[in-house]
Amino acid sequence: MESAGSSIISALGAGSGIDFIKLASDISAASFAAQRGQITARQEALSAQVSAAAQLRSAITGLSSALGERIRTGDLAPKGSVANTAVASTIVPPGTSPRGSFSLEVTQLASSQTLVSRSLASRDTLVGEGTLTLRFGTVSGTSFNPDAARSAIDITVTDTDTLATLATKISSASGGAVSAYVATGTGGAQLVMKGKEGAANGFQLEATGAGGGPVAGDLEYFGWTPASTNGELKATARDAAFRLDTVAMTSPTNRVTGLPGGFGLNLAATNTGAPTTVSFSTDGSAYTSVMEDFVSALNDTVAQINDLGAPIGGELGNDPGLRELRRDLAGLAGRVVMPGATGSEPRTLGDLGLSLNRDGTFKLDSARLTRSIETSPDAVAAMFITGANGVFATFDRFARENSLTTDPASLGGSLKRYETQQAANAERLAKIAEQQEALRERLTREFTASERRVAASQSTLAFLRQQVDIWSNSDN
Structure with missing residues (x-):
């Protein structure tokens, strides 16, 4: 119990x-x-x-x-059209609204300067040491009017540089303002230099060599001015020239912008004396x-x-x-x-x-x-x-x-x-x-x-x- x-x-x-x-x-x-x-x-x-x-x-x-x-x-x-499609095509940037029609007469296309040097045996031929100086401006006949707003470009050339490496140096030093390459033809290897479109993009090439003069093996062989006989000017830099509704205009390139209503043109050919029509509609x-x-x-x-x-x-x-x-x-x-x-x-x-x-x-x-x-x-x-x-x-x-x-x-x-x-x-x-x-x-x-x-x-x-x-x- x-x-x-x-x-x-x-x-x-x-x-x-x-x-x-x-x-x-x-x-x-x-x-x-x-x-x-x-x-x-x-x-x-x-x-x-x-x-x-x-x-x-x-x-x-x-x-x-x-x-x-x-x-x-x-x-x-708005859609643009050119009656003579061979002369130009229209550019209508987003946000613009061009209207109506315009007459267009292209009297000159923009072009770039093309300069061809005298020939050497091959692209691997030495060009001689020294300094090349590129000056930009307007070429007119035998005269050259330098562009004071653009500095000259000095290119140092060594005793090991060939025609091929010289072309590379010119293109690089100019930042693309002059494009250079070597063309090998029936007469040998030649340096071809092309500038940008527009009259102000002409150029001359000043050469300071070892003192042998403008002969093969010395850099002065490549110097060129409008008055010289070194090399050959194949094309002169020019502005495009045209008339829009009879008003004379120019453009440094064949791509023209800022026209009435904001439209532009890609110029492709001349039609002097035979104006065509540019029109816009929706x-x-x-x-x-x-x-x-x-x-x-x-x-x-x-x-x-x-x-x-x-x-x-x-x-x-x-x-x-x-x-x-x-x-x-x-x-x-x-x-x-x-x-x-x-x-x-x-x-x-x-x-x-x-x-x-x-x-x-x-x-x-x-x-x-x-x-x-x-x-x-x-x-x-x-x-x-x-x-x-x-x-x-x-x-x-x-x-x-x-x-x-x-x-x-x-x-x-x-x-x-x-x-x-x-x-x-x-x-x-x-x-x-x-x-x-x-x-x-x-x-x-x-x-x-x-x-x-x-x-x-x-x-x-x-x-x-x-x-x-x-x-x-x-x-x-």
């Missing part, structure tokens, strides 16, 4: 049997679960809003970029095609807005930036594209046929667009450029206004707000994680201390149990 003392000691227990490490972790997690759950749910909602706002902004800016690219290089880019059907595609893209954006801005289930159902975007789209057809338009010339996107349906979608009034093209073709053409005004500039401003992050009422402002809230919530979650970990560590310390106290108590109880048992046995 168990004694009263033994019963009391048994009631105190023989150890806790509790996993205090897990208990501390569970209590700390439970303490912050509600806060963490609320913030996590808000983060998920914010992620959806950020994605939706970024998707809409991307759609608008992407449409603007695509429109600009199509105007610059697509079917709206296919009228291209305007209709672009406006049809523009309306289609706008309607895709409207569909996204309706989906993302739905009162129930829409990620941006109550977003001020989306509401502002809706209002701006509703007024898009009335936006002035050409503030300088006069009389009946088209001024707005509406004049190009853009109109709004009652449900907020867009449609193209083809009849109105056709009327504008027929009555004001040049004015319509001017609307499809990449300058300060025009369809692209107007929609680009529209896209920028709605993407502006400094405007809290814009779509860009909404996106920035959501991203800022995301960052703040991420900081709160990180702070909660720190607080939770601190609580876990504190509870672990406290529970561990309690476990030690329980263990000490159990040791004492075991001793007391032994003593009680001894006392009980002695009584019997």
Whole structure:
């Protein structure tokens, strides 16, 4: 039969049997679960809003970029043609919009100076040591007018240099201003030197040798001036000369730039006394095609807005930036594209046929667009450029206004707000994680201390149990 003392000691227990490490972790997690759950749910909602706002902004800016690219290089880019294709071809740089037609008469093509030296036995023949000096300027008959703005180039030639290595040194020292190579023909090996196009790129070659004079084996053999008989001038450097609408012009190269409207020409042949015509135009059907595609893209954006801005289930159902975007789209057809338009010339996107349906979608009034093209073709053409005004500039401003992050009422402002809230919530979650970990560590310390106290108590109880048992046995 168990004694009263033994019963009391048994009631105190023989150890806790509790996993205090897990208990501390569970209590700390439970303490912050509600806060963490609320913030996590808000983060998920914010992620959806950020994605939706970024998707809409991307759609608008992407449409603007695509429109600009199509105007610059697509079917709206002006196409140039030359009636006599043998004379020249046109250059239309991106962003330019040349219009109309011009007469072109090319009287002289640009050319480069070509100088051929007297011959040697082979490309490996030594040329003699000394110094060659290249001077640039204009060659005219037997005279040379040096270009004071260009420094002379001195080329050091050693006693081991051959005709081949001399050619390499000339090309390298001049930085390509004179290209030199060795040509071996029926008369032997000759040094060929070619300058760049343009009258100012003529050159003469001064040679200072060992004193043997202009004979083979001495560097002076390669010296040349317009008045000398050393070598042979095969071609003189000249500027291109032409008349555009009878106005005389020149160019140092056959690639002419900076002509009216920004266009250029690649001159290929002369046509003295027989002017040809250079003309620029855009296919009228291209305007209709672009406006049809523009309306289609706008309607895709409207569909996204309706989906993302739905009162129930829409990620941006109550977003001020989306509401502002809706209002701006509703007024898009009335936006002035050409503030300088006069009389009946088209001024707005509406004049190009853009109109709004009652449900907020867009449609193209083809009849109105056709009327504008027929009555004001040049004015319509001017609307499809990449300058300060025009369809692209107007929609680009529209896209920028709605993407502006400094405007809290814009779509860009909404996106920035959501991203800022995301960052703040991420900081709160990180702070909660720190607080939770601190609580876990504190509870672990406290529970561990309690476990030690329980263990000490159990040791004492075991001793007391032994003593009680001894006392009980002695009584019997």
